[in-house]
Amino acid sequence: MDRAERLERLALLSEADATQTAMFQQAAAASYGLGITEMRALSILLRNGPQTAGALTRALHVTSGAVTGIVDRLVRRGLVSRAADPDDRRKVVVTVDLAALAASENAYAGIGEAFQELYAGYTDAELDFLERHLTASVEITARETARLHPRA
Amino acid sequence: MDRAERLERLALLSEADATQTAMFQQAAAASYGLGITEMRALSILLRNGPQTAGALTRALHVTSGAVTGIVDRLVRRGLVSRAADPDDRRKVVVTVDLAALAASENAYAGIGEAFQELYAGYTDAELDFLERHLTASVEITARETARLHPRA
DNA sequence: TGGAAGTATCTTAGTAACTAAGATACTTGC
DNA sequence: GCAAGTATCTTAGTTACTAAGATACTTCCA
Numbered sequence: 001m002d003r004a005e006r007l008e009r010l011a012l013l014s015e016a017d018a019t020q021t022a023m024f025q026q027a028a029a030a031s032y033g034l035g036i037t038e039m040r041a042l043s044i045l046l047r048n049g050p051q052t053a054g055a056l057t058r059a060l061h062v063t064s065g066a067v068t069g070i071v072d073r074l075v076r077r078g079l080v081s082r083a084a085d086p087d088d089r090r091k092v093v094v095t096v097d098l099a100a101l102a103a104s105e106n107a108y109a110g111i112g113e114a115f116q117e118l119y120a121g122y123t124d125a126e127l128d129f130l131e132r133h134l135t136a137s138v139e140i141t142a143r144e145t146a147r148l149h150p151r152a
Numbered sequence: 153m154d155r156a157e158r159l160e161r162l163a164l165l166s167e168a169d170a171t172q173t174a175m176f177q178q179a180a181a182a183s184y185g186l187g188i189t190e191m192r193a194l195s196i197l198l199r200n201g202p203q204t205a206g207a208l209t210r211a212l213h214v215t216s217g218a219v220t221g222i223v224d225r226l227v228r229r230g231l232v233s234r235a236a237d238p239d240d241r242r243k244v245v246v247t248v249d250l251a252a253l254a255a256s257e258n259a260y261a262g263i264g265e266a267f268q269e270l271y272a273g274y275t276d277a278e279l280d281f282l283e284r285h286l287t288a289s290v291e292i293t294a295r296e297t298a299r300l301h302p303r304a
Numbered sequence: 305t306g307g308a309a310g311t312a313t314c315t316t317a318g319t320a321a322c323t324a325a326g327a328t329a330c331t332t333g334c
Numbered sequence: 335g336c337a338a339g340t341a342t343c344t345t346a347g348t349t350a351c352t353a354a355g356a357t358a359c360t361t362c363c364a
Contacts, residue, residue: 003279006279006280006283009283010282010286011264011268013283013286014286015195016286018174019196020290020294020297021170021293022192023213023293024293024296024300025170026213027213027301028300030300031300040174040175043168043171047167107300110299111293114295116163118285118288118289119159119162124155124158126281129281130285131165134165134166135165137267138165138168138169140263140266141172141176141263144263144266145172148182148259
């Protein structure tokens with residue numbers, strides 16, 4: 001098959017995967033009774049550790065007012081907690097309550113298993129390639145997202 | 153490296169990629185002055201061709217009332233048009249105006265180029281693997297999304 | 305053939321999550 | 335010690351959604 005043609009098909013597939021994945025995330029968030037932005041905030045807190053409201057503002061590309069509401073709602077559900085920063089009392093550090101999170105239903109269990117099953121059929125070399133590809137993809141996408149945000 | 157450990161890292165990376173990609177999509181939609189759901193509707197119309205409002209309702213997992221608003225806004229921007237189905241006059245078929253779309257700014261140009269550059273460094277075998285992987289991923293994700301939607 | 309049931313879309317009222325602007329509380333630098 | 339800067343929260347308004355139901359058309363069956 002022609003290489004240019006393959007690249008074209010890959011771009012389309014990649015776009016379809018992105019749309020489908022975003023819709024899954026929204027459905028998963030809804031199944032927890034959370035909004036998509038609250039879910040993203042949780043994801044960022046889990047991945048990058050406890051951080052201030054300001055850091056979440058920048059990571060989520062929303063206003064500080066929105067973050068106040070997001071953290072309020074997560075606190076009300078007992079999924080995160082706010083704590084004053086002893087070094088700078090203007091700051092508020094948000095921390096995920098891992099025990100509470102573990103105790104809640106896991107909407108990701110099904111898809112996680114399905115992907116583990118898919119990966120099981122891959123060779124070590126293929127897994128290695130996929131890891132390198134995803135790392136590059138995250139880097140590119142984060143950079144291009146920042147480019148689209150005038151305030152960034 | 154241990155295989156179980158690699159699978160664990162891959163799952164985390166995959167989640168990070170999904171979150172980042174969703175945020176890019178939202179930023180791209182906003183740069184067109186569109187909402188994320190309008191963008192998804194356009195994407196579905198482009199990928200699967202002209203279809204009825206009802207089909208969009210099912211594909212987007214939103215209510216029929218929401219689709220009315222989404223199509224209204226896209227029509228107002230001149231990006232799509234409504235047409236009566238001659239065979240069933242209850243139906244309204246929505247079609248993308250490709251010329252209008254091509255004439256608008258392309259927020260995807262930058263990321264598209266970045267990925268083409270990434271792909272340029274891949275072998276034919278790697279591209280082939282990626283295509284098979286994405287195809288499987290779209291299939292799994294669509295199935296798992298449907299599972300999370302009670303109305304589906 | 306005509307009426308009941310079903311289907312497709314749109315309308316309306318209400319809700320939730322966002323933005324923009326500005327208030328409050330604290331910190332830093334001169 | 336005061337002015338300017340920073341971090342978060344508050345308030346008012348907007349937007350895109352849902353739920354419920356109205357309208358218009360189609361299908362099925364006695």
